Amino acid sequence: MPVFTIEAPAGAGRDAKQKMLKEIHDALDEAYHFPDTRGWLREYAEENVAQDGRVQAEPVRPVCSLEVPELVSLDANRTLVQKIEAAISSAYAGIANVDEVLVLINHYPLRNVGWRHSLQSDKPEIVAGLAHLNGERNATAAAS
Known part of the structure; x- marks a missing residue:
């Protein structure tokens, strides 16, 4: 993205x-x-x-x-x-x-990006990837 x-x-x-x-x-x-x-x-x-x-x-x-x-x-x-x-x-x-x-x-924020027919915040692999990059323990924080 x-x-x-x-x-x-x-x-x-x-x-x-x-x-x-x-x-x-x-x-x-x-x-x-x-x-x-x-x-x-x-x-x-x-x-x-x-x-x-x-x-x-x-x-x-x-x-x-x-x-x-x-x-x-x-x-x-x-x-x-x-x-x-x-x-x-x-x-x-x-x-x-x-x-x-x-x-x-x-x-x-991932919730403000649409890609492949949904929001990126709806894609677990994207949420987890961003959480990993940002060192977050709670992947839901990356989606917001």
């Missing part, structure tokens, strides 16, 4: 983008072990990006938005962010301001 979107300037090569998307998938898979990770890459011409109210005043600062279940471990979140920033930095070096990649982590 992890979903990510990269917002970046146009210009990275096909191989660089493919490598970046794979590395981000792998980082999410390592953090969550959830099936069905999806990713989108949105690229924009520099004249279509405003930063601090200015267009083309500086190199574009990429943004990655994550839609994921909550991980309570700050270390797991730190590692995930570092791997995502490294993947984006590698793909967009020389094209974007990769010193200021922004990673936004939007957490969703």
Whole structure:
């Protein structure tokens, strides 16, 4: 269920983008072990990006938005962010301001995610998996 979107300037090569998307998938898979990770890459011409109210005043600062279940471990979140920033930095070096990649982590409780005709909170294997990742003894806490 992890979903990510990269917002970046146009210009990275096909191989660089493919490598970046794979590395981000792998980082999410390592953090969550959830099936069905999806990713989108949105690229924009520099004249279509405003930063601090200015267009083309500086190199574009990429943004990655994550839609994921909550991980309570700050270390797991730190590692995930570092791997995502490294993947984006590698793909967009020389094209974007990769010193200021922004990673936004939007957490969703399992009861707010529908997948395969039901809520993820109704899937015992998903509830147990998230509880295990978060070190919870009571798996029902992961569903709420």
